[in-house]
Amino acid sequence: MPENLRDIGEFGLISRLDELIRREGVQSTGLSLGIGDDAACFRPREGYEILVTCDCMVEGRHYLSAHIRPHDLGRRAMVLNISDIGAMGGRPCYALVSLGLKADTPISDVEAMYLGFLRELNPFEASIIGGNLTKTENGLFIDITLIGEVEQGKMIRRSTARKDDAILITGYPGQATAGLEMLLHADSHEDLQDHPLIRAYTTPSHRAREGRAVALSGFATAMIDTSDGFLGDLGHLCEESGVGAILFQESVPMSEALIQASKQLGKDLYDMILGASDDYELIITCDRESVDQINTILGSINQNPVSEVGRITDAQDGIQWVLPDGKAKRLTPSGWDHFSE
């Protein structure tokens, strides 16, 4: 039997994780007091505002433990929070991690998960400054609060898109849902872990650097990350901004891997691209004259694709999908609704 929580207890685990964080993590600047007191404390930088987000992953609901390794689970849980900070234009600084664990959870799994958290935080010189551990009788949960900073006045909201703006999307939305489908249909998982679509699901990339660069440039009018799927989050952006949108089927990005998976799985390609998918790409709106500048900014960070896929319209038009022959149909954005499914 591997060493588990029952063996070393809560305080034993806390001190093990403390040591791991000290050894493997970085020290954030501005931190006055980290883990170990009633609260953590940091000194905010002058000229900055503070961003805060929290997101939760529940076993059996947001992931299946048979399908994801603890290290990847840690990375994924942190990525989705980093993505939220990046989608506002911020830089992640401090994380608090609440874990609900079963008494027989192997200590090595918890440590692997923390290594996953740190792997995502370290590049930002962000650190884990608090959290808590709770025993649950049932499934594991991970609830992360991530605190970031953004220069005053530079935050980009989802509610400020304007009519006639261009709509850009980074990467290939739909890859994560294709990866999940492949996992669910596979006989064995181990040999699949390095497939690009499965990596897109188990350890998605965030676009936080991209989001921050776009925010600081001042060229974007609105931004949101795609955690509810492309159409779901475009729907949120439109609703909050009081606008509609038109999407051109011909402009929507698709990777070769996604096209292959669509055939293999017998799933409609556009359903995967538009539907619920945990991709953590960015939807960016901007003046049509600023598209080139945004492309240049994003191209200077990495080679991930950016695609101009449509335009912002009036609210009463809803979200329209334009086929190659020019015919349009109205789409109903339905984000991933966690209770009504």
Next chain:
Amino acid sequence: MPENLRDIGEFGLISRLDELIRREGVQSTGLSLGIGDDAACFRPREGYEILVTCDCMVEGRHYLSAHIRPHDLGRRAMVLNISDIGAMGGRPCYALVSLGLKADTPISDVEAMYLGFLRELNPFEASIIGGNLTKTENGLFIDITLIGEVEQGKMIRRSTARKDDAILITGYPGQATAGLEMLLHADSHEDLQDHPLIRAYTTPSHRAREGRAVALSGFATAMIDTSDGFLGDLGHLCEESGVGAILFQESVPMSEALIQASKQLGKDLYDMILGASDDYELIITCDRESVDQINTILGSINQNPVSEVGRITDAQDGIQWVLPDGKAKRLTPSGWDHFSE
């Protein structure tokens, strides 16, 4: 059947809670962006540091739903976070609430819980600025992150107690555990809800105002709240400060209700006072010459008792318990360990 989450869905519940927060909550000063985007945003005050804590309550683990009403559960979950901010000398400002809910949870229960959160936050002009809702198949959980502020240099830590300091405790530790025992042994709960010991368990008071006043006075050397019980948290304070402590049995505070409950339940009075109990009182250490000043400060806030119960000693003495006849025995601090129990 009462209206539940399956009926209105996640986005339906979010908009109901949004409305409730707008109607019943206060608007924090400094908030740039509240609920509804990828992250919330606030502008920190100049000359202040930021405090952050998070605490989690799991159904069947930290509370039994048959023993506590949703409104009280909300209050209690928020109180334990407010207590942490207060024990550092801070003022609560912003809360994020993560809820794991079952699909058949009545909406009215969730709303009652939120009213409980707001009831505790409103007096501080603190508000709920984010969070998330997750469906769980099993028990409910509430994970709250609370962000506060404290004047630069005024934070009080648990790790800075010094030899010969006086040890003070607010209120009557042990009342919460007595209340819990009464609930567990009662045939019916409804008529007990207003019993002072049961109130001490279901809706404990925090001492955040007291903690803040003590911190701003500069008279305390160290401070911690009692969430693991008097002895457990005194143990944390001693360990972190690298000191020992001596406690005088004759000086330990006990309420009439606690004495009665001890007889009624057949439980040792001092076991209840010293052992695991969710009281959220404060242990404060200070120079022995400053005890009167701290008493005066606390007395100006309310009439809750403050008792001088002992002195800080050398680390090698551990924690000693002095009986009325002068004989001493060594106590083993054992905080509430969530996994090894």
